[in-house]
Amino acid sequence: MPDAVQPIVLENVWKTYGHATALAGLSLSVPAGSVFGFLGPNGAGKSTAIRILLGLQRPSRGSVALFGHQLPHGRTNVLRRVGSMVESPSPYLHLTGHENLEVHTRLLGLPSQAIDEALEMVNLLPMRDRLVRHYSTGMKQRLGIAAALLGSPDLLVLDEPTNGLDPSGIHEVRELVRDLPRRRAVTIFLSSHLLAEIEQVATHLAIVSRGQLRFQGTPAGLQARKTPTIVAIVDRPQIALEMLSAAGYQATAAEGQISIAGHDTDPARVNSMLVHHGIAVSRLTVEQPSLEDLFLEITDSEMLQECAGR
Numbered sequence: 001m002p003d004a005v006q007p008i009v010l011e012n013v014w015k016t017y018g019h020a021t022a023l024a025g026l027s028l029s030v031p032a033g034s035v036f037g038f039l040g041p042n043g044a045g046k047s048t049a050i051r052i053l054l055g056l057q058r059p060s061r062g063s064v065a066l067f068g069h070q071l072p073h074g075r076t077n078v079l080r081r082v083g084s085m086v087e088s089p090s091p092y093l094h095l096t097g098h099e100n101l102e103v104h105t106r107l108l109g110l111p112s113q114a115i116d117e118a119l120e121m122v123n124l125l126p127m128r129d130r131l132v133r134h135y136s137t138g139m140k141q142r143l144g145i146a147a148a149l150l151g152s153p154d155l156l157v158l159d160e161p162t163n164g165l166d167p168s169g170i171h172e173v174r175e176l177v178r179d180l181p182r183r184r185a186v187t188i189f190l191s192s193h194l195l196a197e198i199e200q201v202a203t204h205l206a207i208v209s210r211g212q213l214r215f216q217g218t219p220a221g222l223q224a225r226k227t228p229t230i231v232a233i234v235d236r237p238q239i240a241l242e243m244l245s246a247a248g249y250q251a252t253a254a255e256g257q258i259s260i261a262g263h264d265t266d267p268a269r270v271n272s273m274l275v276h277h278g279i280a281v282s283r284l285t286v287e288q289p290s291l292e293d294l295f296l297e298i299t300d301s302e303m304l305q306e307c308a309g310r
Contacts, residue, residue, distance in 0.1 A: 005068040007032055007155045007187045008053060013062035015048050015211075022048040023059070023211040030189060030204070033181055037202030038191040041299055045211035046191045047086075050159055053189070054084055067154070083153035085161060089144025093133040097124055097143055100132060104147050118146040121184060122176055138169025142176060149184070156180070159191045170197070177201050199291040209299040219291060226289040226297070230260040230267050235280040243277050244270070 008030035015023040023045045030036045040046050051057040052064055055075045064071045069078045091100045101115040119125045122142040132140065141161060148156055161177070162170045178201045180186055192198050198205055199219060207215040207222075215222055233256060234240045241253040244260060249270070251260045260270060267286055274281050 005032070006030055006065075007067055008036075008189060009063075009065040010049070010053075011063045011065075013049070013052065013064060014060045015045075015052065015057070016060045021211055023052075025062070026208065026211060026213055028206055028213065028216065030187060032187055033185065034204045035177060035181060035188045035190060035202050037198035037205035038189060038208070039195065039198050039205055039295065040193065040208040042193055044193075044208045044299075046193075046208060047159065048211075049208075050084075050086060050157060050189075050191055053157060054082065054086070055079055080151060081154045082157060083148035083151060083155070084157040084159075085144045085148045086157070086159045088164065089140055089147065091132045091135075091140055091143055094131065096129050096131055097135070097146075098128040100143060101147060101150060104150050108151060110150055114150050114152070118149045121149055121180070122146045136169060138165055138172040141165060141169060141173055145173075145176065149186075153186060155187045155189065157189045157191075160193070161190070162192070162194060162197055174201055195292040195295050207295060207298050214298045222291065222294055223288065226294055227261050227263050228265075228289070229287045230258075230265055230270055231283075231285050231287055232258045232260075232270065232274065232281055233283040234258055234274060235282070239277070240274055240279045243273070243279075247273065 006029055008028060010026055010028040013023050013026045014021070026045065026049060038046055038049070048057070052059050055071055058072065066078045067081060092103070097119060098115055101118060102112070105112060105114055116125060116128065119128050122145050124139065124142055124146060127135065127139065132143065135143065145158070145161070158177070162173050165173065174197060177188055177190060180188060190198070190202065202219060204218055205222065206213060237253040237256055237258055240258050241251055244251040244258065249260050249265065250262055251258055267284060271281055271284050
C-alpha cells in the first residue's frame with residue numbers, strides 16, 4: 001500500500017429511486033490490507049453500494065471517499081487505484097488467456113509485462129497459451145480477477161466472485177482471495193450472500209439488510225455478540241434444571257438435555273455441580289454460534305429464506 005489511508009469510507013450514504021430506497025444511511029470504513037466481507041441477502045443494497053463506490057452512480061446524499069479523496073472530485077485519478085470484477089467475466093473464448101488480457105492492456109495503456117504478472121498472481125501462468133474455451137469455470141473467474149489486477153490496484157472490488165461455481169471453483173477463488181493481500185498488498189472488498197465463504201476468508205466484515213448497516217467489525221467481534229451454550233446430556237434433566245436455576249444459571253431442559261447460556265459459564269464447574277448432586281452426565285459440550293446463526297439473527301426475517309436456502 002502506498003499509504004495507510006482507509007481505502008473506502010462511506011458516511012451516511014443514501015440512494016433512492018423515486019419512492020424506493022436502496023441505501024438508507026449506510027456508513028462503512030474499510031481498513032487497508034483487509035479482506036473486507038460485504039455481507040447481506042440478495043436485494044440488501046450491496047450492488048448499489050458497489051456501483052456508488054466505483055463512480056458508476058452518485059449517492060442521493062452522503063459522502064464517499066476512496067483513499068481519502070472525496071468522490072466525485074478527482075474520480076479518474078483515484079479510480080486508477082481500483083480494480084473490479086462486478087459481474088461474471090465474459091472472456092473471449094476463441095482467444096488464449098494471455099490474448100484476453102492483452103485486449104485489456106491495450107485499452108488501459110499498460111505494458112505487456114503486466115499480463116504475465118497478473119496471470120501469475122492468480123496461478124494461471126501455466127495456462128497462458130490455452131484457449132479460454134478450455135478453461136474451467138473457476139479458471140475463467142480467476143482470469144476475470146487477473147484482468148482486475150492488471151493495473152496493480154491498491155483496492156480490488158469483487159462482487160459475488162464464487163457465484164455459479166462448483167465446489168472446486170469455489171475453493172480456487174477462496175484460496176486466491178485469502179492469499180492475495182499477502183502476495184500483492186491489496187485490500188479486497190468482497191461482496192457476497194454466501195455466508196460460509198465470507199466466514200472463511202474475511203478479516204473484517206459488514207452486514208447489511210434493507211440498505212442499512214447492521215454490523216461492522218471482525219468475525220471475532222461478531223461472534224462475541226452471541227453467548228456460547230453449554231449442552232449437557234443427563235439422566236435426570238428436571239432435577240438438574242431446578243438445581244442449576246437455583247444456582248443462578250439461565251438453563252432450559254428438553255429431551256434429556258440441559259442447555260445453559262452465558263459468557264461467564266464455566267463448563268468444568270457446571271459438570272462438577274451436576275456430579276456433586278448425584279446427576280449422571282453422559283456428555284457435556286460447548287456450542288459456539290456460527291457466523292450464519294448470527295447473520296440470521298441480525299438480518300430481517302423475511303429475507304432469511306432466500307439467503308439460507310442457497
